Amino acid sequence: MWTQDLSPDQARQVRDLARQARANDGVDPLNEEAYRSLTDQTARHVIFNNNNVAIGYLNYSVRFATGQFVVHPEHRRRGIGTGLWRQLPSSPPVGLWAFGDLPAAQGFAAARGLRPERGLLKMTRPLAALPQADIPPDLVLRTFTATDADELLALNAAAFTHHPEQGQLDQAGLAARLAEPWFDPAGLILAFDADGMVGFHWTKQVDAHTGEVYVIAVAPRAQGRGYGKVLLAAGMSHLATQGLPTVVLYVDTADQTAVRMYERAGFVTVHRDVRYIPIQEQE
Incomplete structure (x- = not known):
């Protein structure tokens, strides 16, 4: 029932x-x-x-x-x-x-009669010998405060327009995540240029041994400038300072730009999650 x-x-x-x-x-x-x-x-x-x-x-x-x-x-x-x-x-x-x-x-x-329709890769790497990325002079990184919530939600919606779950993050969903025991404001890194927020990297401590690249987002107006690489490096550096030996992430197989960025940063795939649908819906 x-x-x-x-x-x-x-x-x-x-x-x-x-x-x-x-x-x-x-x-x-x-x-x-x-x-x-x-x-x-x-x-x-x-x-x-x-x-x-x-x-x-x-x-x-x-x-x-x-x-x-x-x-x-x-x-x-x-x-x-x-x-x-x-x-x-x-x-x-x-x-x-x-x-x-x-x-x-x-x-x-x-x-x-179900066939694969969508895939998510779980990728991992050690939090040692981390790749470095120079921060452009017009980019400022800082950690999250409560006053950033509205701007973060707007950027998230714009960056994940076609993502079925992440793109629907709203005030209630954000509040629920900010209330989780694992949430650490120092692990939510924001990037700003002269026109406002252009990206963020939300990290997460999964357990005593593992950190996670929870979400990386770059505003559409700023994509192609290497900001994702900068945010990735900053977030992994933060997780390493927490004494965590390993980092994991999940990425949609359709987002090959992100997959290639993570592979260049030393991540390897350890398993794949698949969403199956009725075959007639795929054709």
Whole structure:
């Protein structure tokens, strides 16, 4: 049965289920939006229980028309995943995320007439021997303050016009992220020229060993000037000062300009997330 309001115990059970799947598969079965929706009512949920314990979970984002599901490793190949998938509406068509695009996910998708439509690369590099980038004389870098919120949102919207998730960041979404335990104003680096904000690099400490290039954005009017490279170097330098040995990032495979920038900065791909859609929607 669908619900949009999970109890604290249900949310805890979903996190426990995801943790067990992650330990088994080596990849998290849910993304940040799904985890946030466990408490903010921004998605719809189906939980499959066995003796009052969650062994299957489906997350459906109406806003992004995407689904994510996970089945406990000890209860797979029993039709639970298929049953969850069948709960998704057929109209409008829903994209199904496969994080890590593991062989089992590929087989599941192929057997149900789903084909890859979008990909995200997870890339990583050590936070040592970092590339340097000279800051142009007309560019000023500083850290975020609360008064920068409106300008940051406007720049983000302009930079990610065609991005289905990041481009929809609004005041509520920004406020939620600023309230996260991991948020550090010193890790949100802004770039300005004479006409205002031209870019930002939002970094994130994932755990005691890993930092993340959470978001890099450059205003359309300033693209092609190398500001992305400057912001990338500044953000990685900040993460290195926190004593973190490794940095990761996620980038859309369609954004080859960004992929090449990261490759030139020493990042390598460690896995790929794939969004599958019904084959008739792709043709």
